[in-house]
Amino acid sequence: MRVSKIDLLEYCKTYVAKRMSRFAVAISTAQSDANKETKSSAGDKHETGRAMAQLETENNSKHLTEAKKLNAVLSQIDPGKKNTSIELGAFVKTNLGNYFIAISAGKTHLFGDEVYLISPASPIGQHFLGKKEGDTVSFNQQTIAIQEVH
DSSP: OOOOHHHHHHHHHHHHHHHHHHHHHHHHHHHHHHHHHHTTTHHHHHHHHHHHHHHHHHHHHHHHHHHHHHHHHHOOTTOOOOSBBTTTTOEETTTTTTEEOOOOOOOEEEEEEEEEEEOOTSHHHHHTTBBBBBBEEEEEEEEEEEEEOO
């Protein structure tokens, strides 16, 4: 493996930071748009515009809160820890792919290695928790052999 847990953790932190920034900008834009709404002779248009901006702000605020929770999860990971069983922060090599147990952020390619970034709370993450090298798990009618845990 060319990719390390440090690389994977940094990738996840960047992923979350971009999400947080995107939602913060969206909130700011929606609030600015709401403040710019001027009362028109049709009154209802003004109120509808403000209501839409408020809904957008609330929606983006929820997403920002979720991204902050992901950031808190990442702060609990010590990339220097040598894992012997699968838990938060473990890097897992299997016969069907590589997994980093952190946050659900899809599949990535770093330094030529393909890695699935999964949450311990995800369905497959739940199957992996507590397993060790040499163990197998059944998931989606497939047997996954755990080859290495770091």
